[in-house]
Every structure is written in C-alpha cells, then in structure tokens.
Amino acid sequence: MIHYVYRLKRLLRMRLIFFWSILFPLILGTVFKVAFSDATNKDWGFVTIPLAVVTEEGNTEDEMFVTFLTEMKNGELPFFSVTKHERATAEKLLDDGELSAVIVTGEETKVLLRENGLNSTIVKTVVDGYLQSKDMFVEAAMKGKLPEVMAAFSAEVTTLSVKEFEGATSDPFVQYFQALIAMASMYGAMYGLMNTNELNQKLAVVSARRLAAPMRTVPTVLCDVAAAFTILYMQFVINIAYFILVLKVDFGSVNGWLFLGGALYSLLGVLNGYFIGTVIQRSDGLQNAVMMGYTMFSCFLAGLMVGNIRIALELSVPIVNRVNQATLIADSMQALCIMGDMEKFARCLIGILIWCVCLTVGSILVIKVRQKKTGRSVKEA
Amino acid sequence: MSTVVKIENLVKRYKELVAVDHMNLSIGKGEIFGLLGPNGSGKSTIINCLLSLTDYDKGEITVFGEKMRADNYSVKGRIGVVLQNVAVFDELTVYENIDYFCSLYVSDKEKRKTLVQEAIAFVGLEEFVKFYPKKLSGGLLRRLNIACGIAHKPELIIFDEPTVAVDPQSRNKILEGIQELNRQGATVIYTSHYMEEVEQICSRIAIIDKGQLVATGTKDELKSMIQTGETIRVEVPELTSDVLFGLEKLSHVLSVEYNDGLATIKCNGGRHNVLHVLEYLNNTETSFGRVFAEQPTLNDVFLEITGKELRDEVQ
Numbered sequence A: 001m002i003h004y005v006y007r008l009k010r011l012l013r014m015r016l017i018f019f020w021s022i023l024f025p026l027i028l029g030t031v032f033k034v035a036f037s038d039a040t041n042k043d044w045g046f047v048t049i050p051l052a053v054v055t056e057e058g059n060t061e062d063e064m065f066v067t068f069l070t071e072m073k074n075g076e077l078p079f080f081s082v083t084k085h086e087r088a089t090a091e092k093l094l095d096d097g098e099l100s101a102v103i104v105t106g107e108e109t110k111v112l113l114r115e116n117g118l119n120s121t122i123v124k125t126v127v128d129g130y131l132q133s134k135d136m137f138v139e140a141a142m143k144g145k146l147p148e149v150m151a152a153f154s155a156e157v158t159t160l161s162v163k164e165f166e167g168a169t170s171d172p173f174v175q176y177f178q179a180l181i182a183m184a185s186m187y188g189a190m191y192g193l194m195n196t197n198e199l200n201q202k203l204a205v206v207s208a209r210r211l212a213a214p215m216r217t218v219p220t221v222l223c224d225v226a227a228a229f230t231i232l233y234m235q236f237v238i239n240i241a242y243f244i245l246v247l248k249v250d251f252g253s254v255n256g257w258l259f260l261g262g263a264l265y266s267l268l269g270v271l272n273g274y275f276i277g278t279v280i281q282r283s284d285g286l287q288n289a290v291m292m293g294y295t296m297f298s299c300f301l302a303g304l305m306v307g308n309i310r311i312a313l314e315l316s317v318p319i320v321n322r323v324n325q326a327t328l329i330a331d332s333m334q335a336l337c338i339m340g341d342m343e344k345f346a347r348c349l350i351g352i353l354i355w356c357v358c359l360t361v362g363s364i365l366v367i368k369v370r371q372k373k374t375g376r377s378v379k380e381a
Numbered sequence B: 001m002s003t004v005v006k007i008e009n010l011v012k013r014y015k016e017l018v019a020v021d022h023m024n025l026s027i028g029k030g031e032i033f034g035l036l037g038p039n040g041s042g043k044s045t046i047i048n049c050l051l052s053l054t055d056y057d058k059g060e061i062t063v064f065g066e067k068m069r070a071d072n073y074s075v076k077g078r079i080g081v082v083l084q085n086v087a088v089f090d091e092l093t094v095y096e097n098i099d100y101f102c103s104l105y106v107s108d109k110e111k112r113k114t115l116v117q118e119a120i121a122f123v124g125l126e127e128f129v130k131f132y133p134k135k136l137s138g139g140l141l142r143r144l145n146i147a148c149g150i151a152h153k154p155e156l157i158i159f160d161e162p163t164v165a166v167d168p169q170s171r172n173k174i175l176e177g178i179q180e181l182n183r184q185g186a187t188v189i190y191t192s193h194y195m196e197e198v199e200q201i202c203s204r205i206a207i208i209d210k211g212q213l214v215a216t217g218t219k220d221e222l223k224s225m226i227q228t229g230e231t232i233r234v235e236v237p238e239l240t241s242d243v244l245f246g247l248e249k250l251s252h253v254l255s256v257e258y259n260d261g262l263a264t265i266k267c268n269g270g271r272h273n274v275l276h277v278l279e280y281l282n283n284t285e286t287s288f289g290r291v292f293a294e295q296p297t298l299n300d301v302f303l304e305i306t307g308k309e310l311r312d313e314v315q
Helices: A002-013 A015-041 A063-071 A087-095 A118-132 A134-142 A146-164 A174-186 A189-197 A205-212 A217-246 A256-279 A284-301 A309-316 A318-323 A325-339 A342-375 B043-050 B094-103 B109-123 B138-150 B168-183 B195-201 B219-224 B241-249 B273-283 B298-306 B310-314
Strands: A049-055 A080-084 A101-105 A110-113 B003-014 B017-028 B032-036 B058-063 B079-082 B156-160 B187-192 B204-209 B212-217 B231-235 B253-259 B262-267 B291-294
Touching: A002 A015, A002 A217, A002 B094, A015 A174, A015 A189, A015 A217, A049 A063, A049 A087, A049 A118, A063 A080, A063 A101, A063 A118, A063 A134, A063 A146, A087 A101, A087 A110, A101 A118, A110 A118, A118 A134, A134 A146, A174 A217, A174 A256, A174 A284, A174 A325, A189 A217, A189 A256, A189 A284, A205 B079, A217 A256, A217 A342, A256 A284, A256 A325, A256 A342, A284 A309, A284 A325, A309 A318, A318 A325, A325 A342, B003 B043, B003 B187, B017 B043, B017 B058, B017 B187, B017 B204, B017 B212, B032 B043, B032 B168, B032 B195, B043 B058, B043 B156, B043 B187, B079 B138, B094 B109, B094 B138, B109 B138, B109 B168, B138 B168, B156 B168, B168 B187, B168 B195, B187 B195, B195 B298, B204 B219, B204 B298, B212 B219, B212 B298, B219 B298, B231 B273, B241 B253, B241 B262, B241 B273, B262 B273, B273 B291
Parallel strands: A049 A080, A049 A101, B032 B187, B032 B204, B079 B156, B156 B187
Antiparallel strands: A101 A110, B003 B017, B003 B058, B204 B212, B231 B262, B231 B291, B253 B262
C-alpha cells in the first residue's frame, strides 16, 4: 500500500508528465473547439443529397425508381434532390462536386460516387434496398400503400446510415475528441515506461537500490500499475468532464458504461508503456520514440488528424479498425454514446481487454526471464 | 569471528573482458572491509554480483551463510546499500525518500517511523526533512543517500564509493558515520579508489586490479608485504654524484633519486633512517633544506605489486 501511495505522490508531482497526460489533451481539445466553432455553428443536420439519374441508351426510364428516390424523406426533408442528365453531363457535374452520386439505370444499375462518406452510404443503401425489394415497392404502389412503405424504408435508411458512420451526429467533429481521448489514454504509456525503467539498472540509478532490497517484483509492479492507472483514469474523467461541461462537445448519451470503458482505456495505456519498457531495455530515448510514434500512428488511424480515415479503412481494410488500439477506444465511445450499439461497444471493449491481456502476459514473461537470468549464479561448471 | 560474506572463485565476463577473475574474498562479522582499486578494476562488479544485481559466470557467493540469489529476500533484508550515485526520488521529500526505501525492508509503520527518525538524526538532516532533493547541496544529498541505505539498520552495509565528488568536510562526516555504524555492530564493505580513506577506516583491505585480487590483509600486513619502508625526501640544492653514491650505500637504503633539488630516499625498514641520512649529509658538508619522512602507503603497495601508481590510474 505504501508503495502505491508513494508512487501516486510521485506521479502527481511530475510536472512534465502531468502536462502531457492531463493538460495537453485539454489544451488540444480547446484548440479543436475553437478551430471547429465556426463549422459547428452551421446546421450540420441532414442535408439533401444531390444526385442524377441517367438512363442508358436503348433503355426506358424507370419512372418507379425516380419516384422512389424523390419520395424518400428524412423527416420532412427529402433524402435526394434528383435531376436527370445525359451520362457525360452527369459525370462532369459529379467531378465538379455539384452532385454526390450518379445512378445509371439500364441492363444493370450502377452507382457512381464522388467520394466515400455518409452521403455515399445512404445512396448505396437506398439503391441496394430498392433493387432488392423492387417487387415489394411495385406491389405497394399498385395497392396505393407506397407512402407507408416509403416512410418505413426511409426510417430504416436513416437508422442504418446513422449507425454506419458517425457523421450524422449533431456534432460532426466529435470523432476528433474521441480520438483525443484515445490519444490521452495511450499517452498513459509514459507512466508504464517510467515504472519499468525504475526496475532497469541501465536506465535508472534508483533501480539498483530497489532491486537490492527484498522487494517482490509482482506486488511492486501491481502497485506501480495501480498508481499509474489511478492517475490516468482521473485524467480520463477530467477530460470527459471538460469536453462535455466546458467545451460543450456533444458526446451523445454518456452513461456509466463509458466510465467502465475509461478504466480499460487507461489500463491499456499503462500496459503499452510496460510492454515497450520491458522489451526495449537499453535506451530511454528509443523507448520514448517508439511509444510516441506508435501512439501517434494509432491515433492517426483512429482519425485524430484525418477525420474520414476510419471510414476509409472500414471500407478497404476493416481489420485495421478491429485491432488498432486508438480506433477501438474511439469506436467504443462512438458505439456507446452515439449509436447506442451495446454490442459494438462490448466488442470494442473485448478487443481492448485482449490487448491488455497480451501486453500483461508479454511484459511478465520478459521480466521473469530477465529476473531468472540475474538470479543465476553459475553459467558454467 | 564468523564469516558474513564469502566469495569463492568468482568470475564475471563482459563478452571478451574479464571484469572479475577468479576472486576469493572472505569478510568477517564486525569488519570494515575495504575494496581498493583503480577505476575499472572490478570493485563495483563484485558488489553487483554480491547483491545479485548482475549474473556471473562462475563461482559462489554466500552471505550470512546462505547462497546469495536475487530472490533470497531474507538475506537481502539484512543488507543495506549506499551507491556511488545518489539514488533517490526527486519527487519525494527527504523524509518521504527515507521512509519509502525503509518501507522496502520494514512494513510496520510505527517501527519504520522510529527508524526513519533515527536515520535522519544519524546523518544530521533534521532541518531538511521537508526539502526535495533538488534543493539540497551535494553534501546533504550524499547524506540523504546514506540515510536511505541504512535506515532499516542492516547488519551488512555496502558503501560503493560514497565520497566521490564530495567536499572534504562532508567526506570526513561520511567516514565518521561509517565508523559509527560499524561501532553499532554493522559489518561494512567499503569500495573506494581513495587509498587515504581506506587506510583511515578499514580494518582489512583487498587491493584489486584488473579484476584480480592483488593482495589482502590489514594495512600493516599489506605494507609489510613490500620491500619499501620509510620514504625520506630532503631538499638539497646541490648533490654531487659522490654524495648520491654514498647515500645509496647507507644501511637500509633501497634507492636514491635526485630531481629538481629534491632527493628521494627509499628505505626498507630499519630505525633512525632520517637521522642516518642527515648525519651523512652533514658529514659530507652537503647543505640541505626541509626534510620529509613518510611511512609506506597503500599506493606504495600497489606500485610495488602491480608496477603502476594507484593515483595515476584513478585520474
């Protein structure tokens, strides 16, 4: 216990680490808020998607389809603003950014998209839905029930789209703050690194004094981890509170589960540091470089610098989003607070937990192997 | 006298370099045992092996009759370590540092409180208990370093060059403190490359060079191992070759060197050597100035055995 208390005292008194792990995310969050304030003041609610329908030569126009697209509504607002063009004109307008999508009807229906994103997802979802259930819509039209079917389908598309990607929240920049929380948690690796270095004679003078004492490694490491975790979790709560209460960032529905998630994020950060510290023993410069590099790259993949990168990865290499630590953190927050998707939230937490187990086992193995080596007295007979 | 530390046939290699070469040492209870040798001679490596801070290639180390291992916590609990570099936490105050390191040995809070207070009083840091290490002078830091190593009242205390870069006043305080700890019953291992310190406080000394034990014994035993006895230095403005030859022929004179007006005469025992030298100079009407006489030092021992100066090596 005393070991935990003193470790906690020390961590609280380390100004540099305090700055990077607590103040820096708050400052960066404030900068984000200021930078995005103009953008977030605009109406980021759903905007009608401009698209064109092109009927290929030799085919007759699918009037039912055009009606279907025109009638799709998100509340009172139409999903699509539909125009008809020749293919060349439509493609030019698409290239110029005047249109979000071009739907080419004929023998086969094709969808041309300007870029990946929420609008593209909605268009694809609607077109796929129509093509799969065309008979149902025709029958509904014949029975005069098309408006009801369309309303149900519109609601489904809205829900699916919101669940698919985060851009449909009231604050489109919340993903940056989620990534920031992920970054702050992963910077907890600094604490883990410091803990391991104080058991490494090559990097810390005090380690010799500690190792010469009758100090059992596992309880000591557990106390170190507990103290680092306490600080990091405190930092998580402070960050969340600051973003929501001071910066008024719309994190969606925040509940107790988020704080369970926060505990795992914090643990993951500390254990990252432990693993790096136990594997790289010779140079603290190299340790810090690896830790910073890995954290920043992981956060980059989670969308800290480029907002749509998670979507791009989801469409191209989804495995990256399943294993990347910062993405798991950001995704879990998004699943819980924005999508209300507890299944995805649990999936992300399990992913983080698996990481924690792997890092712990890896670190303990390395420590034990080194300890055994040190304790060996005779190498040769 | 029971044996506290026994090192048998210890070998430690760093790749091709043999840092400790078949070292044998035996340290008895109540001794202040000095490990003397130039930098890089293997003193700290021996200490690291002894504390199981590093592995070794061959040999056996026994402390308090038990084989020393990294997980031999009962033995470790009876040892205190004061390292060459100040090993304290910058974020903890003087009191907290001592309390923390003492807590690695003593879990009982009340007992620890008493021990910490005693350690603070022992090193004279009462006025600085709430100070952070960065606010302390070099000498005070050294005292804190010592307090952290001895607060739990160890039976065996290892001081690894504790006076490096310490001013003379603080150095004397440290040496007096070590002697006091010894008087209180602690066995002390003291490593240094300062022969004066080792001579001053150690009851037995091992001289080490290139990882090998050169000689071991009390300071008198060590000095008796060499031919050189008293060294006499006489300021002589002019010294003829006849007089120089005559000095060399005096009984008990080993060698005579004359450089820059200073004659250095080395004797091998005998009594009244100074008197004999001065009588001879008078008889030959050789004028002389100041006269200095020195008993052999550990440096002479080191020089005669290894063929090099201990002082030169340490610089």
